[in-house]
């Protein structure tokens with residue numbers, strides 16, 4: 301009943317833990333998918349550049365560089381540049397500038413991914429259009445030009461059209477790299493401090509008239525970039541896995557400790573049971589008063605002696621010993637004194653017996669010694685010695701304790717007959733005046 305309850309509790313606990321982990325993983329997976337979907341379809345970040353918000357715009361032509369192209373500018377609800385390219389210099393140009401905000405301050409475009417342009421373009425010859433995002437990077441006198449030009453080139457179609465440019469496809473044009481004379485690591489695109497959007501006529505030197513209207517421009521991006529989100533999610537999943545494995549490790553260690561403690565407890569119980577079973581065995585085969593074998597304890601030794609005798613024909617004998625007038629000792633000195641005499645006599649027998657002799661208490665004041673490998677004659681020597689020693693040992697306090705002994709040798713007629721003959725001899729010793737040995 302108890303074990304069944306423990307087992308079912310363990311199963312429930314295990315099932316509970318597994319289910320908990322699955323729930324956490326499911327919630328985490330749902331949050332991850334939700335964040336990815338939100339990042340893809342939402343989290344939009346839009347920055348209008350040239351539109352109703354009134355960012356300043358202006359134009360420039362190549363006359364500052366000894367050219368003679370002429371640009372006109374008009375700003376109503378759009379930014380309108382009219383340019384006449386003339387070929388006084390190798391690379392004639394007209395530029396239409398738009399600030400990224402009304403205060404003409406720099407902006408970090410890291411979070412933006414695309415630039416959207418709504419343009420009307422007309423040119424008397426085929427012309428390209430250079431788009432610049434000018435990064436303001438070094439307002440000191442050492443540098444020839446404080447803006448790094450991040451560029452893309454498009455081929456505009458006649459009329460009004462929309463164009464989308466990816467910010468990570470902007471590059472630093474070769475003419476800027478050449479003119480800046482900066483080391484290679486400083487000539488890569490930079491969009492962290494952008495101040496102007498510049499639309500510039502193509503690098504053709506053919507004379508032409510160009511009309512360019514910037515109706516609207518805006519930057520689009522995400523509050524969180526896909527890369528940043530995926531990196532964050534990977535870290536979160538790794539952290540979750542780390543937490544899970546740490547939890548498992550701690551749990552396994554606790555379980556191992558508990559198991560070890562349980563095993564130790566079982567070992568202790570086993571040791572106790574072993575001790576108890578030995579104690580029960582001792583109680584079943586030994587006499588509690590004297591510590592000698594009782595009848596049950598002596599039986600296997602007798603059987604072994606008989607078996608040996610049948611195998612080798614070597615004799616063995618038994619001594620049947622009875623304390624003389626023991627009732628009188630009990631009556632005169634009390635039962636406790638009687639017990640003390642029984643114990644002392646048992647001790648005496650044990651001390652006088654040889655290693656191969658097996659003494660036992662047969663019952664009451666009767667004892668038996670099985671003398672293995674001894675004939676009746678040899679056993680009588682031990683019996684005489686016991687008789688004399690008991691008499692001389694002064695077991696009693698102020699009185700003499702004696703015993704009578706009957707000796708019989710095995711003869712092939714079985715254990716009962718052997719004991720019967722020893723008993724008869726004992727009876728004979730008693731009748732002959734006690735304190736003596738008789739051999740059957």
Ligand SMILES: Nc1nc2c(ncn2[C@@H]2O[C@H](COP(=O)(O)OP(=O)(O)OP(=O)(O)O)[C@@H](O)[C@H]2O)c(=O)[nH]1
Nearest residue numbers: 622623624625626627628630635636638639664665
């Ligand atoms: N103190 C004590 N007495 C016991 C025990 N077992 C048996 N006795 C006593 O031993 C006595 C045996 O008396 P009897 O059988 O008459 O023999 P006896 O007095 O020794 O006389 P003989 O054998 O003829 O010499 C009885 O009084 C029993 O009560 C025991 O364990 N302790």
